[in-house]
Amino acid sequence: AQKADGGLAAALRAARRVVVLTGAGASAESGIPTFRDALTGLWERFDPARLATPEAFEADPGLVWGWYVWRREQIARCRTNPAHDAVTRLQRAVRARGGTVTVVTQNVDDLHERAGAEDVVHLHGAIAASRCSVCGAPAESEAAPETRAASDTAGPEIRTGGARIAPPACPVCGGPVRPSVVWFGEALPRGEWLRAEAAAARADLLLSVGTSSTVYPAAELPHTAARAGARIVQVNPSPTGLESIVRDDVRARAGAALPGLIDAAFGR
Numbered sequence: 001a002q003k004a005d006g007g008l009a010a011a012l013r014a015a016r017r018v019v020v021l022t023g024a025g026a027s028a029e030s031g032i033p034t035f036r037d038a039l040t041g042l043w044e045r046f047d048p049a050r051l052a053t054p055e056a057f058e059a060d061p062g063l064v065w066g067w068y069v070w071r072r073e074q075i076a077r078c079r080t081n082p083a084h085d086a087v088t089r090l091q092r093a094v095r096a097r098g099g100t101v102t103v104v105t106q107n108v109d110d111l112h113e114r115a116g117a118e119d120v121v122h123l124h125g126a127i128a129a130s131r132c133s134v135c136g137a138p139a140e141s142e143a144a145p146e147t148r149a150a151s152d153t154a155g156p157e158i159r160t161g162g163a164r165i166a167p168p169a170c171p172v173c174g175g176p177v178r179p180s181v182v183w184f185g186e187a188l189p190r191g192e193w194l195r196a197e198a199a200a201a202r203a204d205l206l207l208s209v210g211t212s213s214t215v216y217p218a219a220e221l222p223h224t225a226a227r228a229g230a231r232i233v234q235v236n237p238s239p240t241g242l243e244s245i246v247r248d249d250v251r252a253r254a255g256a257a258l259p260g261l262i263d264a265a266f267g268r
């Protein structure tokens with residue numbers, strides 16, 4: 001893949017149907033661990049099969065809920081980073097030119113929204129939302145006072161995904177409440193997937209930021225866009241396997257590189 005060329009700034013200015021696909025790397029500089037980075041990745045330290053599958057929740061709801069309580073509190077303490085701000089600036093600049101930018105994220109944090117991005121598509125759900133695992137009714141994410149106290153007192157072991165916190169009971173049917181995130185083996189929310197796929201199928205530019213492009217169907221979106229003739233731009237310090245369809249391969253951290261790309265295209 002070529003290095004990013006001057007043509008990238010012109011292409012960003014000319015683009016009218018943009019998809020920005022983000023992964024954990026977009027939130028890495030906010031302090032939220034990615035999943036597969038060596039050493040620091042969540043799946044290097046926790047077993048996804050024990051913490052991010054419906055079977056795991058069925059087997060040990062307190063362990064899974066406790067881990068998500070920890071992750072939710074970690075995210076609540078984080079702030080947006082310049083990558084999120086640059087994505088919002090891109091969306092505003094393209095909209096000002098009569099175009100559209102669909103921000104499609106695999107992340108379950110709300111940092112794109114906190115940075116002012118609009119109409120964000122969450123392919124893998126949102127950690128701040130919860131629903132009943134039995135009847136599906138939306139539920140409060142805040143643990144009930146007694147379990148809230150449990151998470152406060154859970155102390156260090158909660159960081160090992162080892163503290164059990166009983167999930168709240170569904171206010172409708174009494175079933176255990178679960179986080180509204182997509183677990184391994186589960187279908188993506190249909191409406192979100194259709195929106196993302198339709199945007200990719202008509203894109204003239206797709207910007208892939210901070211994703212290893214290894215988890216499907218999200219990883220299909222850049223290929224869908226490329227087949228539609230879109231220019232594929234990638235921002236990632238490491239190779240991802242997407243390089244064969246990437247026109248501009250920006251081998252850098254998103255928080256460090258994205259603001260400069262947007263400045264070059266649209267001015268400060």
Ligand code: APR
Binds near residue numbers: 037212213236239240
């Ligand atoms: N800036 C840009 N990219 C970064 C940065 C950074 N500062 N730091 C790390 N990266 C890159 C890594 O090189 C890697 O390619 O971010 C990518 C993170 O990849 P993953 O950890 O696999 O995260 P992601 O691609 O979002 O995973 C997809 O897998 O576990 C499931 O549902 C989960 O949504 C997640 C999905």
